[in-house]
Amino acid sequence: MTLLEVKNxxxxxxxxxxxxxAVNDISFSIDAGETLAIVGxxxxxxxxxxxxMMGLLNSNTAQISGTARFQSHTGEIxxxxxxxxxxxxxxxxxxxxxxxxxxxxxxPYFSIGDQIIEAHQVHNKVDPDVSKERAxxxxxxxxxxxPASRITSxxxxxxxxxxxxxMIAMALVNNPSLLIADEPTTALDVTVQAQILSLLKDxxxxxxxxxxxxxxxxxxxxxxxxxxNVMYAGRIVESANVFDLYAKPAMPYTQGLLDSVPRLxxxxxxxxxxxxxxxxxxxxxxxxxxxxxxxSRISEVAGSKCLMIMPELTLRTDAHSARCFIxxxxxx
Amino acid sequence: xTTPILEVTNLAKFFPIQSQGIFxxxxxxxxxxNGISFTLNAGETLGLVGESGCGKSTAGRTxxxxxxxxxxxxxxxxxxxxxxxxxxxxxxxxxxxxxxxxxxxxxxPRHTIGSIIAASYEIQKITPENGVKxxxxxxxERVGLNPEHYxxxxxxxSGGQRQRIGxxxxxxxxxxxxxxxxxxxxxxxxxxxxxxxLLDDLRDDFGLSxxxxxxxxxxxxxxxxxxxxxxxxxxxxLAPTEELYKNPHHPYTKALxxxxxxxxPILERKREQIILSGDxxxxxxxxxxxxxxxxxxxxxxxxxxxxxxxMQIGASQVACHFPD
Ligand SMILES: Nc1ncnc2c1ncn2[C@@H]1O[C@H](COP(=O)(O)OP(=O)(O)OP(=O)(O)O)[C@@H](O)[C@H]1O
Ligand SMILES: Nc1ncnc2c1ncn2[C@@H]1O[C@H](COP(=O)(O)OP(=O)(O)OP(=O)(O)O)[C@@H](O)[C@H]1O
Ligand code: SF4
Ligand code: SF4
Ligand SMILES: [Mg+2]
Ligand SMILES: [Mg+2]
Numbered sequence: 001m002t003l004l005e006v007k008n009x010x011x012x013x014x015x016x017x018x019x020x021x022a023v024n025d026i027s028f029s030i031d032a033g034e035t036l037a038i039v040g041x042x043x044x045x046x047x048x049x050x051x052x053m054m055g056l057l058n059s060n061t062a063q064i065s066g067t068a069r070f071q072s073h074t075g076e077i078x079x080x081x082x083x084x085x086x087x088x089x090x091x092x093x094x095x096x097x098x099x100x101x102x103x104x105x106x107x108p109y110f111s112i113g114d115q116i117i118e119a120h121q122v123h124n125k126v127d128p129d130v131s132k133e134r135a136x137x138x139x140x141x142x143x144x145x146x147p148a149s150r151i152t153s154x155x156x157x158x159x160x161x162x163x164x165x166x167m168i169a170m171a172l173v174n175n176p177s178l179l180i181a182d183e184p185t186t187a188l189d190v191t192v193q194a195q196i197l198s199l200l201k202d203x204x205x206x207x208x209x210x211x212x213x214x215x216x217x218x219x220x221x222x223x224x225x226x227x228x229n230v231m232y233a234g235r236i237v238e239s240a241n242v243f244d245l246y247a248k249p250a251m252p253y254t255q256g257l258l259d260s261v262p263r264l265x266x267x268x269x270x271x272x273x274x275x276x277x278x279x280x281x282x283x284x285x286x287x288x289x290x291x292x293x294x295x296s297r298i299s300e301v302a303g304s305k306c307l308m309i310m311p312e313l314t315l316r317t318d319a320h321s322a323r324c325f326i327x328x329x330x331x332x
Numbered sequence: 333x334t335t336p337i338l339e340v341t342n343l344a345k346f347f348p349i350q351s352q353g354i355f356x357x358x359x360x361x362x363x364x365x366n367g368i369s370f371t372l373n374a375g376e377t378l379g380l381v382g383e384s385g386c387g388k389s390t391a392g393r394t395x396x397x398x399x400x401x402x403x404x405x406x407x408x409x410x411x412x413x414x415x416x417x418x419x420x421x422x423x424x425x426x427x428x429x430x431x432x433x434x435x436x437x438x439x440x441p442r443h444t445i446g447s448i449i450a451a452s453y454e455i456q457k458i459t460p461e462n463g464v465k466x467x468x469x470x471x472x473e474r475v476g477l478n479p480e481h482y483x484x485x486x487x488x489x490s491g492g493q494r495q496r497i498g499x500x501x502x503x504x505x506x507x508x509x510x511x512x513x514x515x516x517x518x519x520x521x522x523x524x525x526x527x528x529x530l531l532d533d534l535r536d537d538f539g540l541s542x543x544x545x546x547x548x549x550x551x552x553x554x555x556x557x558x559x560x561x562x563x564x565x566x567x568x569x570l571a572p573t574e575e576l577y578k579n580p581h582h583p584y585t586k587a588l589x590x591x592x593x594x595x596x597p598i599l600e601r602k603r604e605q606i607i608l609s610g611d612x613x614x615x616x617x618x619x620x621x622x623x624x625x626x627x628x629x630x631x632x633x634x635x636x637x638x639x640x641x642x643m644q645i646g647a648s649q650v651a652c653h654f655p656d
Contacts, residue, residue: 041520042491159611189383189547190591191608197593198607216520219593222600242597258595260525262550264577265594271532272554274525278490 001071003178003210004053005029009066009080011045011052018283019063022048024234030227032071032177035204035211037221037242039257040231041279046214049231050180053079054097055087070094070178093123096171100183102163105170106155112139112166113151120173138169141206142199161192165199175207182214197224218261222246227319230254233280233290236313240320250322252297289324301325335410336371337509337541338395343368343404344565345387345394349616360616364390366565367404369642374508377535377542379556379573381549381588383612387565388545392511395543396428397421408509426456429502431495433514438498439486445472445497446482452504471500475530492523496530503534513545528554549592553577561585564615564623571648581645581655584624622653630654 011023023045030036038046051057053068068079072094079087091097099105107115116135117128124131132151139147142165155163164184171179181200185193197220204211213224221228221242228245230238230253238251249255256275277294280286288307292298298306305325313323346361365387372378380388393399395406397413405414408424416424432438439448449468453460460467469479475496486494495515502510512531516524532555534540546552552559553573560570561584569582580586590606608627613619619626625635632654640653 041522161611189612190549191383191587192611194591194593194605194607195609198605217593218521218595219600222595222597223593225597246595246597257522260521261595262525262528262548262554263595264550264553264589264592265596265599271529272525274529275522276526278492278523 001032002029003032003034004068004070004079006053006068007066009049009052009068010064011048011057012063013061014063015283020282021285022234022282023052024285025066026231026234026236028229028236028239030178030210030212032210033204033208035213035224035226037213037215037225037228038231039215039218039221039228041216043279043282044231045234045282046231047182050097050182050212050214054091054095054180055079055082055084059084089123092119092171092176093174094176095178095180096174096176097180097182098164098167098171098184100186102160102167103155105167106163108155111152111154112158112170113153116151116166116170116173119170123174134173135169138173139166141172141203142166142169143195144169161188161195164188164192164196168196168199168203172203172207172209176209178210178212179204180212180214183216184213185220186215186217193220200224218258230257233285234282235290235323237291237323238321239313240322244317244320248320250316250320250327251291251324252295252326253291254322256294256296297326334374337374337376337409338372338543339405339407339410340371340395341369341405341407343391343394343406344402345390345399346402347390362615363565363618364615365394366615366618368560368562368565368567369404370560370567370570372509372541372543374541375535375539376558377544377556379552379559380543380545380562381547381552381559382562383547383588385612385615386562387615388547388562389513391562392430392513392543392545396430396511398430422456426458426505427508428511429505429507429509430511430513431498431502431515433517436486436491436494436518439494441486444483444485445477445489448486448497449501449504452501456505458505467504468500471503474534475500475503476526490523491519492526495519495527499527499530499534503538506538507540509541509543511543511545514547515544516551517546517548524551531555549577549588561588564613564618566623567642567649567651568624569648569650569652571650575647579646579648581648581650582652583628583630583656586656587627622651 007027009026013020040046052064066080070077070079072090113135117131120131120134135151136147144150185196225242228242229236232253238254249258259273275294280290288309289311292306311323311325313321314328315321344367345365346363348361349359382388394401401414446468450464453464472479477496516527544555556573558572559576561568563584569585580589587606587608594600610627613626621637622635622640625631634653640651642649642651
């Protein structure tokens, strides 16, 4: 079942220097229970995509267009078309979000128990004691030792990894069908990252929820994702099943990314292969392919096509699409 | 055998913890670096890895005498600099430099990059052969920046370019030894590879020695000949790079290596992973005996009472009672 279908989402931020084209006409979908990873470099539009869907961008400063059809507990809704006040009914209930920095969602002055109970009460007309039981249950599930007594603790009394667990507990308290995790482990040490990723995997199975995992770490993606969208300069440039993507990356940017990661499982060669240059300014995107100024395969395309025309995201094999003139299927 | 460029013996750096209030008293010490020893040879890169707060930056800064060591000795080119005053250190500063993690905050936003790089010459009152501007532009060219951008300001550069500015600044006085403190951690992978390759080339061209600090073991593997693994202010294992990654002897090294995800979905999903429980203890009250014993799956009574001494296993130095 398709849980969420995003069509032609664009987000622009008008600034004195011009419009920042943060997200440009992206379309994707996610099935119930599936994990979709969104990878890409800093500034490629990963966070803005999801903030837009959650109604968390200020409509006075952001120009948003597109649709995001979501199957909620009340039936189908358009996350981008619905009234922002109405959207609150679904946020924290059908869809939850966790961020890189747990302190951005945890209030420093309230105990973690009170915060989780509140998150439950907002969406459930039940006795506070029921919510308290639920909070204790969730804290236990995310691996907080002795949750019944820890619910009176405050966020600062936990380590970074524990706070991340608390935030996950709070996000899951209403059994969401979609969890958006924006760099949930980027600020953590690798040993703690391993704990949190394995926890998320267990919880996803248990709660049967879909996860949009935003990250720039290709190792994390390899272990966690079912499907992957690669973003570059505000566009999806490749979308595939995780195994296909790593085995047969079709877009030169994806190939370059995979080649430039230093890997522990391979004998180390002296030079890493790097992608030259840097991503384009989101205010003045190049006319043709956004990756053209850095692309090592541009000479494989006849004429100066890459510099003049933006390639479309086209299907290569089953459910594997890429945005590049190389390898396009005839007639596609 | 030639003298190593750097020789660190039992180095410790404690930060006193003051109690709050009018009569502040020292309540205890944060034992950030707690007795580490290693040598670094000319032209060599030693990687220093470990999780946040284990004392990597403090070690780097103490070695450069940016912090006063609490105990132990530091020898630079055979000269004991442990108790050198700031003025005695000044001539040595040309030979010892540092590159920082954060390419945003380590550059003064109000100065042009030309003057940021040139400041090194002014501080040391050195005039390069063909003049300052020429020298700076040569450096910019060498680190892959456009020399015509001499008069631009830091905000006009990307993260990777700013890191290159930091590298050019560190190279200005032709140092022999550079502490690179997480020089690529803030950069995206595609840019990270560019900077690692640049550091590699510069080391070979100028015969530099690096102490390369990072928490990312896969990055360290690339650039280091030997790697030291730190935990709670101490070195757990120090070994030639290949050896450390192929045959880790210390349980913590094993856990750390196994926590790093492999960017290959087939391998990543079938490998065995060691998931450590718990968090890193507070360095103000480190565990007695082996500092890793609260998280180690091999810990025995002895580990809780007796600190392991460093033992040699093949080419590796390992601080563990029950190494693999
Ligand atoms: N409120 C805003 N006003 C103007 N520009 C913005 C705003 N928010 C984001 N941007 C710009 O939109 C682009 C996309 O940002 P976004 O935060 O989505 O990137 P990201 O892919 O999540 O990057 P990171 O990996 O660094 O988190 C960037 O160029 C960013 O500077
Ligand atoms: N100037 C200082 N004053 C007091 N305590 C300090 C100071 N610098 C570091 N510390 C403490 O010393 C310990 C080691 O910190 P250090 O910055 O050396 O760790 P690190 O390994 O570099 O960590 P990271 O990977 O987060 O950079 C920490 O507990 C830290 O809080
Ligand atoms: S369209 Fe051209 S420039 Fe863009 S990725 Fe493909 S080959 Fe490279
Ligand atoms: S000394 Fe004991 S606790 Fe420490 S690493 Fe070795 S086995 Fe583990
Ligand atoms: Mg982001
Ligand atoms: Mg540090």
